[in-house]
Amino acid sequence: MDVQQLRYVVAVADTGTFTAAAARCLVAQPSLSQSIARLERELGVALFTRAGRGVVRTAAGEAFVASARTTLRAFDAIVPEVEAVRGLTAGHLDLVALPTLALDPTAPLVGAFRRRHPGVTVRIAHPEGTDDLLSAVRDGTCEVGISERPAAPGRLVVVPLARQELVTAFPLGAEVPERIRPVDLARHPIITQPVGTSTRALLDDMLTRAGVAAAIAVETDQREVIIPLVQGGAGVAVVPRPVAEQAAGAVVVRRFRPALWRDLAVVHRDGTPSPAARAFLALLAHAA
Numbered sequence: 001m002d003v004q005q006l007r008y009v010v011a012v013a014d015t016g017t018f019t020a021a022a023a024r025c026l027v028a029q030p031s032l033s034q035s036i037a038r039l040e041r042e043l044g045v046a047l048f049t050r051a052g053r054g055v056v057r058t059a060a061g062e063a064f065v066a067s068a069r070t071t072l073r074a075f076d077a078i079v080p081e082v083e084a085v086r087g088l089t090a091g092h093l094d095l096v097a098l099p100t101l102a103l104d105p106t107a108p109l110v111g112a113f114r115r116r117h118p119g120v121t122v123r124i125a126h127p128e129g130t131d132d133l134l135s136a137v138r139d140g141t142c143e144v145g146i147s148e149r150p151a152a153p154g155r156l157v158v159v160p161l162a163r164q165e166l167v168t169a170f171p172l173g174a175e176v177p178e179r180i181r182p183v184d185l186a187r188h189p190i191i192t193q194p195v196g197t198s199t200r201a202l203l204d205d206m207l208t209r210a211g212v213a214a215a216i217a218v219e220t221d222q223r224e225v226i227i228p229l230v231q232g233g234a235g236v237a238v239v240p241r242p243v244a245e246q247a248a249g250a251v252v253v254r255r256f257r258p259a260l261w262r263d264l265a266v267v268h269r270d271g272t273p274s275p276a277a278r279a280f281l282a283l284l285a286h287a288a
Contacts, residue, residue: 003075005039006068008032009047013065016054069140070269077272092121093276096133096142099126099223100199104242105161105264106146113280120276128221129196137267143277148198149265159284161264165241166202169230170252179257182210189217189235191226202262203238227251 011021011032018036022029040046047061057065093113097106102124110122125142127133130150136142137156149158168180170188177184186207193200207214217235220226226237227247238260244253266284268277 001039001042003072005035006072008035009039009061010065010068010072012036012048012055013057013061016056018055066139073140073143073274074272077274090119091274091276092123093144093274093280094123094125094142095144095146095280096125096127096136097146098130098133098148098198100197100240100243101146101164101264102126103246104164104240109146109280109283113283116283117276117279120279130198131196134267137269140269143268143274144280145267147265147267149263150267153267155270156267157270159266159268159281161266161284163261163263165255166199166238166260166262167241167244167256168254169227169237169239169244169247170254171230171233171236172250172252174236174252176252176254178254180254181257182206183212185236185238185256186210186212186214188214190214191218191220191229191235191237192216193223193226194219194221197221198262199238199240202260206256206260 008021008025008027011024012018015021015024018033019029022032025032036047043060043064045060046058047064048055049058095106095110106124110124114120114122125136127136130147133145133147134150134153134156137145138154146161149160150156168185170176190203192203195204218229220229226239227243227250229235230237230251231247241253241255244251247253266281268281273281
């Protein structure tokens, strides 16, 4: 087994076909297929099975790909330290962030990183929720995650960030008090994200602790339409304060009483990060 075989397997897993994987790896498709076939003979198990025009991972393939990603990350981190000294003139950073944290703090952090290292490409993935984000970091799909501070991070390293306030957005013309209590919110139809998402969990927990029930008017995983839905009069929404402030003048924004906060954090695997991830984490340390 060699590193190139690992790259071939991961490429097939990512693209779904041997042809697309060969194109990504800049190798002839027969050579890639033969290399994976040799690897499967060495392992004594099949990693992929045919499915229409593509392939899917077997159970053994699922386990192998997760370990292969981690191994490749570790291998790619074994570079001369002079590369970091020279200012990271190339490479990429795989980042995963909760969609509700895209505007803040992800955008400012990525902007600051890119200003320092313009040669590095940042690839940002959006998970369904916190559990998916942590899984992406654990299995090596992404190297750094920006999330709510997890209660049980497992083997991940957690770097605390600032807290983020959540507020309520009402349609223009709504007559509401300056500070909103959960019982006030429950009097309105609510636009929210599906169960399992970070903001929905905060909303449900707040209402439960207050002992009130609310009517869910619209449930959507398309976060970018939540403010337009509020503007259209479909209901009210609980959103991060930076999102509400960006829509200032288009909706009525009210803080909660008491204020509703969530703690944010950056998470990454323990061990030796890639030069790009190391630079990103150094940026956080400097900002703190």
